[in-house]
Amino acid sequence: MKWTLEQLATFVAAAEAPSFSAAARQLGRAQSAVSTAIALLEASLDTELFDRGGRLPSLTPAGTLLLAEARELLRQCQHFDNRALSLGARRPEQLSLALDEGLPYPAELELVQALDQAFPQLELELSHGSAANIAAWLREGQADVGLAYRRIPADAMLASEPVGAVPRVLVVGSSHPLLQEAQINRQTLARYRQLLVTPRFVRNDADEHISPQLWRTDSLYVIAEQAAMGQGWAVLPLNIARYPTLNGKLVEIHAQDLAFPALEVHLYWRAGQENAPLLQWLRRYLANAVFARSVG
Template identity: 30%
Template sequence: MELRHLRYFAAVADTCHFGQAAQQLHVAQPALSYAIRQLEAELDVTLFTRTTRQVSLTPAGEYLQAEAARILGRVDDAVDGVRRIAAGRSGVIRLGLTGIAAFSHLPRIARMVKRELPDVDLEISSDMLTPAQCDGLRALSIDLGVLRPPVVGDGIDTRLIDVEPMVLAVSVDHRLAMEPVVSVGDLRNEMFVMYDSRDSAVNDATLRTCHRAGFVPQRAHRAPGTAVLLALVAAGMGVAVVPASIRSLPLEGLVVRDLVDAGSVELALAWRTDQDNPVVDAVGDVIAAAFGADVTTGAHPTNDVYLGESR
């Protein structure tokens, strides 16, 4: 059974008039009549009762009318879905995020994707370090990553979406908690809480910041993740130099202070160099547009969540 014949049948069944159906379908009436006879011959049934005055459906025709509406509706939905996917307007995107980007960047990402691409669903994997995201991209377990450059290995392209300063996190009863601005040199004799991963971009930025100030930070504790790191700092177990977006995750007993001479860290959108999924392209464009206005200065809109991440 050809879809063309099914569409012809549906038009005649809806109008019960071959002439009107032919006009709707933009085909000649003899060709339409011939197609219906072919369909009846193929099914070995009579679908229409024809007289000189009227055309009506037989019981078999009534059944096929309902089924044809369902089948053609599914076909039309499938065609529409395929076209939306091909245009990057529909599908599922698996997104990896590093550190607390799930708290600081994800709200804007999810909001923008929902607004611009309402038929695209996001599947989120959070707290993934840059190497894990790069491995995930190459293994096809994630489609896009929000990570700290540089990437690890080949086959990954990136686009900068945010730049933010490093700040100081201390406990509320720390000697520097009451200082509005702190210098990195003031941390020379402090014990530090840092991430336990050798691949942490934040650790690297902290080491560079301290080296520029002429000292090597003393590690008191190693934290497996941002939540533990902040909890240890709030408990007075040490200080931490982290991205300014730490402010998006307030914690009782924790104070964040500006570091006047600290460096900055970057956040980038990453994808496979050889990927050819138009939905990935579309979501990537939406994310880049969401943050692009802030990339050059590292500034953040005052009417939105303070952006960034800390691992």
């Protein structure tokens, strides 16, 4: 067997993406490189992983079985690598923290202030992005820890735990025709365009999907701006719905037969790093900090 871990990772990405070209974009590689890596892997294994007879490649029965094995091998390799990092020479005074762009700023500032007090010599790098960004940064080692709304799907390479929740509200722009409706319920909302926050790696959002007229994006702030412009209605975290620059542009409304649960905030890290001192401190702090309460 002469297959490589890079080929396995390409196989997993291609199996999870709708096409080889989509996998190539996700990996930042040319489509030909993805196709070649999979062909070499198939040759090494003497097994056809994809059926290429249709419009798009699809997993063969053997490919489906080996996909689970490939994911587990990659998970074990990541665990090994992360454990070595936590035991290695990297100074504990360094931390790369990735934050969901939609988290409440006061809670973030409290966390940074607490880090400063606990680790005065800390070399801190903060990054803000979408759930998709944070998942990628963690997997690729570009971030040590992530704080994000629970929009990252289960991943054997990542571990997580809930640290709080943020209430959500239903909003429309101040001139939206929904405000003229005598009553607002699920049936009423279905007559107007819905603006839905959906990370690009999430396929099933049926629980949130109400209107047949739908626009999607992975940015909470883009959704808020679109709602303020009257392009549709949306369900947003309270802190974004009441963000200062949107003051007066969004109106919070109530649907009689719908309730929108608070959006959970999770702490994410790469599996195998549980013993890292800074991660242990973060887990203790967040268990009692502002994210442990519903915040707005």
